[in-house]
Amino acid sequence: MIDKTVSTVAEAVAGIEDGSTIMIGGFGRAGQPVELIDALIDQGASDLTVVSNNAGNGDLGLAALLARGRVRRMICSFPRQHDSWVFDGLFRAGQIELEVVPQGNLAERIRAAGAGIGAFFTPTGVGTELAAGKEERVIDGRRYVLDYPIKADVALIAAYRGDRWGNLVYRETARNFGPIMAAAATTAVAQVDHVVELGALDPESVVTPGIFVNRVVAVSPRRWVENGEFVGGVDVDGEPLEVAR
Amino acid sequence: MIDKTVSTVAEAVAGIEDGSTIMIGGFGRAGQPVELIDALIDQGASDLTVVSNNAGNGDLGLAALLARGRVRRMICSFPRQHDSWVFDGLFRAGQIELEVVPQGNLAERIRAAGAGIGAFFTPTGVGTELAAGKEERVIDGRRYVLDYPIKADVALIAAYRGDRWGNLVYRETARNFGPIMAAAATTAVAQVDHVVELGALDPESVVTPGIFVNRVVAVSPRRWVENGEFVGGVDVDGEPLEVAR
Amino acid sequence: MTGIGRVELAARIAQDIPEGSYVNLGIGAPTLVANHLPEGLEIILHTENGLLGMGRAPEPGRVDPDLINAGKQPVTALPGAAYFHHADSFGMMRGGHLDICVLGAFQVSSAGDLANWSTGAPGAIPAVGGAMDLAIGAKNVWVMTDLLTRDGSSKLVAECTYPLTGVGCVSRVYTDRAVFDVTDGGFRVRELLGDTTVAELEQLTALTLEERS
Amino acid sequence: MTGIGRVELAARIAQDIPEGSYVNLGIGAPTLVANHLPEGLEIILHTENGLLGMGRAPEPGRVDPDLINAGKQPVTALPGAAYFHHADSFGMMRGGHLDICVLGAFQVSSAGDLANWSTGAPGAIPAVGGAMDLAIGAKNVWVMTDLLTRDGSSKLVAECTYPLTGVGCVSRVYTDRAVFDVTDGGFRVRELLGDTTVAELEQLTALTLEERS
Numbered sequence: 001m002i003d004k005t006v007s008t009v010a011e012a013v014a015g016i017e018d019g020s021t022i023m024i025g026g027f028g029r030a031g032q033p034v035e036l037i038d039a040l041i042d043q044g045a046s047d048l049t050v051v052s053n054n055a056g057n058g059d060l061g062l063a064a065l066l067a068r069g070r071v072r073r074m075i076c077s078f079p080r081q082h083d084s085w086v087f088d089g090l091f092r093a094g095q096i097e098l099e100v101v102p103q104g105n106l107a108e109r110i111r112a113a114g115a116g117i118g119a120f121f122t123p124t125g126v127g128t129e130l131a132a133g134k135e136e137r138v139i140d141g142r143r144y145v146l147d148y149p150i151k152a153d154v155a156l157i158a159a160y161r162g163d164r165w166g167n168l169v170y171r172e173t174a175r176n177f178g179p180i181m182a183a184a185a186t187t188a189v190a191q192v193d194h195v196v197e198l199g200a201l202d203p204e205s206v207v208t209p210g211i212f213v214n215r216v217v218a219v220s221p222r223r224w225v226e227n228g229e230f231v232g233g234v235d236v237d238g239e240p241l242e243v244a245r
Numbered sequence: 246m247i248d249k250t251v252s253t254v255a256e257a258v259a260g261i262e263d264g265s266t267i268m269i270g271g272f273g274r275a276g277q278p279v280e281l282i283d284a285l286i287d288q289g290a291s292d293l294t295v296v297s298n299n300a301g302n303g304d305l306g307l308a309a310l311l312a313r314g315r316v317r318r319m320i321c322s323f324p325r326q327h328d329s330w331v332f333d334g335l336f337r338a339g340q341i342e343l344e345v346v347p348q349g350n351l352a353e354r355i356r357a358a359g360a361g362i363g364a365f366f367t368p369t370g371v372g373t374e375l376a377a378g379k380e381e382r383v384i385d386g387r388r389y390v391l392d393y394p395i396k397a398d399v400a401l402i403a404a405y406r407g408d409r410w411g412n413l414v415y416r417e418t419a420r421n422f423g424p425i426m427a428a429a430a431t432t433a434v435a436q437v438d439h440v441v442e443l444g445a446l447d448p449e450s451v452v453t454p455g456i457f458v459n460r461v462v463a464v465s466p467r468r469w470v471e472n473g474e475f476v477g478g479v480d481v482d483g484e485p486l487e488v489a490r
Numbered sequence: 491m492t493g494i495g496r497v498e499l500a501a502r503i504a505q506d507i508p509e510g511s512y513v514n515l516g517i518g519a520p521t522l523v524a525n526h527l528p529e530g531l532e533i534i535l536h537t538e539n540g541l542l543g544m545g546r547a548p549e550p551g552r553v554d555p556d557l558i559n560a561g562k563q564p565v566t567a568l569p570g571a572a573y574f575h576h577a578d579s580f581g582m583m584r585g586g587h588l589d590i591c592v593l594g595a596f597q598v599s600s601a602g603d604l605a606n607w608s609t610g611a612p613g614a615i616p617a618v619g620g621a622m623d624l625a626i627g628a629k630n631v632w633v634m635t636d637l638l639t640r641d642g643s644s645k646l647v648a649e650c651t652y653p654l655t656g657v658g659c660v661s662r663v664y665t666d667r668a669v670f671d672v673t674d675g676g677f678r679v680r681e682l683l684g685d686t687t688v689a690e691l692e693q694l695t696a697l698t699l700e701e702r703s
Numbered sequence: 704m705t706g707i708g709r710v711e712l713a714a715r716i717a718q719d720i721p722e723g724s725y726v727n728l729g730i731g732a733p734t735l736v737a738n739h740l741p742e743g744l745e746i747i748l749h750t751e752n753g754l755l756g757m758g759r760a761p762e763p764g765r766v767d768p769d770l771i772n773a774g775k776q777p778v779t780a781l782p783g784a785a786y787f788h789h790a791d792s793f794g795m796m797r798g799g800h801l802d803i804c805v806l807g808a809f810q811v812s813s814a815g816d817l818a819n820w821s822t823g824a825p826g827a828i829p830a831v832g833g834a835m836d837l838a839i840g841a842k843n844v845w846v847m848t849d850l851l852t853r854d855g856s857s858k859l860v861a862e863c864t865y866p867l868t869g870v871g872c873v874s875r876v877y878t879d880r881a882v883f884d885v886t887d888g889g890f891r892v893r894e895l896l897g898d899t900t901v902a903e904l905e906q907l908t909a910l911t912l913e914e915r916s
Contacts, residue, residue: 002723002745027539027576028562029555053576080617081562091615100616103538104580104623108362111577115794116840117353118366118382118389124584124623127603127657137363139393143657144363148384165747165756165783169449172573173540174556179575183798199782204414205450206785207575209755211725211747211800247510247532272752272789273775274768298789325830326775336828345829348751349793349836356790360581361627369797369836372816372870388870410534410543410570417786418753419769424788428585444569451572452788454542456512456534456587 004166005195005216009039012189012217016045016154023110023181024052024062025157028081031174033158033191034061035219040156046070051110051150053103053177055079055087066090075150077103102130105147107180113149114183114212122147155185158222159208162192163199166213167206175207182212189213193220249411250440250461254284257434257462261290261399268355268426269297269307270402273326276419278403278436279306280464285401291315296355296395298348298422300324300332311335320395322348347375350392352425358394359428359457367392400430403467404453407437408444411458412451420452427457434458438465493637493666493684501526502683503592503634503664507533511589514538514624517561520592520634534570536588538620540579543571560620580620583627591628593621595635595663597650600676600697602660604633605652618655625656637665637694644695646670646677667691675700706850706879706897714739715896716805716847716877720746724802727751727837730774733805733847747783749801751833753792756784773833793833796840804841806834808848808876810863813889813910815873817846818865831868838869850878850907857908859883859890880904888913 006012013036016022022040026032041064048071055074056063063086065071074096079087090096101109102124112120121144125131134145157178160171168190170178182188190208195218251257258281261267267285271277286309293316300319301308308331310316319341324332335341346354347369357365366389370376379390402423405416413435415423427433435453440463494502496519504526507513514536515523524546527533535544537559544559545566553564567573574582582588597605607621608614625631635645646663662680663670668691669681678700679688692699707715709732717739720726727749728736737759740746748757750772757772758779766777780786787795795801810818820834821827838844848858859876875893876883881904882894891913892901905912 002747028558030539030558030562031556078617078619080615088615092613098616100618102618102622103576103620104584104627107576107580108360108584111794112365114798114800115353115790116368116797116799118368118384118387120357120365121363122584123361123363123626126626128622128654130618130622139363142363163783165745167783167785170573171449172554172556172567173537173558175573175575176540177576180577183794183800201783201785202450203756203780203784203786204416204452205447207449209785209787209795210783211749211755211795247534273771275752275771275775276769323830323832325828333828337826343829345831347831347835348789348833349797349840352789352793353797356581359585359587360577361584361586367797368839371839373835373867375831375835408570410532412570412572415786417767417769417780418750418771420786420788421753422789425790428581428587446570446572448541448543448567448571448573454572454574454582455570456536456542456582 003164004210004213005164009035009191009217009219010042012036012191012215013039013043016040016043018045019047020045020153021049021051021151023152023155023185024050025155025176025178025181027053027173027176029057031158031176031178032061033156034222036156036189036191037061037065041065041068047072049073049075051075051152053077053106054081055084057081057083059086063087066096069095071096073097073099075099075101077101077106100130107177109147109150110177110180110184113151114180117149119146119148121145150184152181152185153187155181155188157181157188157190159190159192161194161196161201162190162216163196163201165198166210166216167201168192168208168213169201169205170207179208182208187214189215191217191219193222194218248409249455249458250409254280254436254462254464255287257281257436257460258284258288261285261288263290264292265290265398266294266296268397268400268430269295270400270421270423270426272298272418272421274302276403276421276423277306278401279467281401281434281436282306282310286310286313292317294318294320296320296397298322298351299326300329302326302328304331308332314340316341318342318344320344320346322346322351345375352422354392354395355422355425355429358396359425362394364391364393366390395429397426397430398432400426400433402426402433402435404435404437406439406441406446407435407461408441408446410443411455411461412446413437413453413458414446414450415452424453427453432459434460436462436464438467439463493686497522499634499664499666503632504528507590509533512536512542512587514588514591514628516591516593516624518594520594521561523592536582538579538583538623540574540576541567541571543568580623583623586627586629588628590630590632591624592632592634593624595633595645596652597645597647598633598660598663599647599650602658602672603650604655604660605650607655608653610653621655625659630661631659633660633663635663635665637667646695646697648697673700678702706899710735712847712877712879716845717741720803722746725749725755725800727801727804727841729804729806729837731807733807734774736805749795750778751792751796751836753787753789754780754784756781793836796836799840799842801841803843803845804837805845805847806837808846808858809865810858810860811846811873811876812860812863815871815885816863817868817873818863820868821866823866834868838872843874844872846873846876848876848878850880859908859910861910886913891915
């Protein structure tokens with residue numbers, strides 16, 4: 001029997017090595033696998049390259065990992081936010097490397113890694129400093145630059161429901177980078193709100209087929225709320241969110 | 246109010262011009278928009294380039310369009326099948342041009358057109374005669390060839406349910422090329438088994454968002470069965486299929 | 491001379507969006523346009539973090555942390571909405587499927603170049619997000635901005651001095667003083683707002699402006 | 704000497720597929736492998752037309768025209784299955800996510816080149832389907848074939864004379880006479896089938912064969 005579920009977030013992140021490239025799902029807080037990141041903090045791997053759209057919010061999740069000095073390099077589209085004080089401090093102190101990639105190119109580079117594409121010509125960023133040094137070509141009258149896949153050793157993502165084969169469905173805009181990161185990583189780890197029986201997910205609606213997923217761990221209830229943000233939100237079952245702390 | 250539904254297949258294919266490039270969904274019979282193709286036959290456009298995985302089965306659908314001499318050129322992965330006698334005859338008589346593309350490159354080229362990718366390096370076909378003349382490059386130790394997008398003026402696809410905004414869901418392996426062809430065409434036309442109310446499709450499960458779709462027409466019941474093939478199958482509602490003729 | 495306020499400008503932009511359009515409203519001022527879309531017309535809003543059919547902000551107490559816009563603010567989804575992942579969402583943009591996007595700007599050049607992601611200030615942390623994808627992706631890229639910066643210099647320029655977001659991508663600029671089309675010959679005044687005159691605009695921008703013929 | 708039959712060979716291949724593998728079985732003889740997968744072990748079958756978790760042929764009367772395999776035969780879907788479109792399906796293959804695919808062959812070279820899509824005969828209509836994607840996509844590409852063609856020539860060759868499907872892609876060849884691994888040094892006999900000897904194989908193939916050490 002195939003059973004990709006594990007009981008604890010510690011098992012879910014076991015074996016991650018120093019120097020790894022880790023993709024971390026989420027767009028801001030939505031879809032960010034906060035519980036897996038906490039487990040990674042406990043697990044201890046360091047000298048990491050992290051690929052994630054943002055560079056942490058507040059003091060939780062990715063921000064907490066950064067605060068421990070465990071990340072050598074960030075690849076992201078939008079590190080600077082109103083609550084990205086942890087990253088900001090590290091960057092200004094020269095304690096973290098940064099590669100900024102336009103969001104769509106970031107997504108497409110991750111998708112290319114999972115889909116076995118060697119490189120692709122994108123029109124995004126042409127003529128800007130973020131395309132400096134990239135190969136450029138005019139195709140059918142339009143300018144493009146060449147971008148390469150981004151692969152990872154591990155992807156940490158958050159989904160809504162998963163089964164023991166690793167099939168996943170997501171919830172609303174928390175889907176964001178999860179599906180493409182799962183496919184781009186050697187080992188994909190998904191935290192889910194609920195593990196369901198095999199067959200409980202509609203095969204027409206599975207977003208990430210289990211072939212892309214190695215470990216699934218249930219983390220319900222999620223710790224969604226901090227400093228009053230999103231207070232009063234509803235949980236995955238429509239129940240009012242509790243403030244986590 | 247946005248209403249992309251039309252009442253007849255004739256309206257659905259109105260305005261298609263001679264010399265157009267038409268994508269036709271389906272893998273074999275599954276997902277092939279037979280009713281739209283019939284309407285295209287009646288509509289009269291000729292000198293067409295058709296992009297479709299196969300080159301027609303039996304005497305229905307795409308095969309019937311070919312038989313009328315309306316197609317100048319086929320772009321497909323697998324024209325030769327046990328029941329592709331119409332195409333076979335035209336090809337051997339020199340009455341149709343053929344570009345054979347490996348199936349995954351065909352899909353990715355269609356996807357690239359919809360996603361605004363200028364070109365991409367694929368490992369499929371490297372070192373074979375189907376890659377002859379293509380630009381080749383070694384990336385990260387692996388050989389790739391460069392492939393370009395395939396766009397279309399019109400896509401004719403078959404889906405299961407659609408709403409007036411053009412959102413679509415598919416059924417089983419009939420999904421195949423529908424989603425990527427809808428996105429790659431200037432005008433995407435979907436035949437569906439049922440038109441449903443706006444809001445009836447689960448937003449988590451919509452496969453083709455309406456932004457890619459221009460016209461939706463209901464064709465239930467589909468004409469699925471010919472010469473005894475698939476006799477005894479179940480229809481979209483689980484009812485036994487009737488033999489169409 | 492006086493122009494119009496930001497809310498009026500948002501309403502002015504909203505008037506120009508036809509029913510049935512697929513529209514992305516950028517972070518910041520362009521978000522205001524959503525509040526002025528004509529009642530009863532169906533205009534479908536895209537947010538690049540994975541939703542078509544975005545609705546208004548939720549009622550208090552119905553905030554859902556999984557349902558946010560590109561500005562990471564809570565939103566709702568309309569009947570007919572669809573969710574998708576980031577590669578699909580940006581494929582939608584890059585592939586030219588959006589009809590209109592409305593973006594803020596630091597500068598727009600007479601060739602339609604846009605600078606809106608970085609002032610290039612020393613020590614600033616670079617952060618681009620989806621700005622470059624939006625700039626090159628939509629069929630019509632509209633800019634919503636004040637004509638002048640706080641220190642009085644023109645945001646309409648002959649050539650951008652700030653780092654570019656996209657080259658030759660802007661088709662129209664809505665400012666508090668006037669609406670401009672970007673043409674092969676540079677900015678053309680499409681509509682004057684408030685009591686502004688073309689002569690004043692030329693003085694403020696130091697540009698030669700075409701008038702709508 | 705005698706080898707084993709096609710059904711036995713299918714069963715032999717099935718033995719080597721570990722539980723939990725993601726497997727694509729090519730059109731033709733490889734499809735037979737599905738009938739011999741060990742009961743009670745979960746092995747997930749992929750069909751490139753958009754399904755993971757493919758099950759057996761349906762009962763008569765329950766054929767569903769929308770649910771077919773790559774050979775366009777009616778199939779079923781298991782609990783835990785997932786459907787996807789063609790770009791996603793071939794991304795799955797090209798991206799190296801399948802563990803094993805089993806393909807037929809006209810010829811396999813000692814460098815692991817595969818020819819299985821065209822005999823290059825004059826007048827033949829070219830048709831490749833997913834063969835080239837499968838050949839380069841799976842982590843392990845296994846070939847299932849008779850050792851000899853009907854006219855007695857070897858399908859294991861020093862260099863393919865038929866048009867190639869993929870270069871250096873085959874890792875193992877299951878024939879009716881023996882199982883071979885493709886190594887840097889050419890074909891290595893992994894297992895003899897029936898009463899075949901290595902000397903006989905070398906005579907039939909005109910190749911120098913390594914023996915498993």
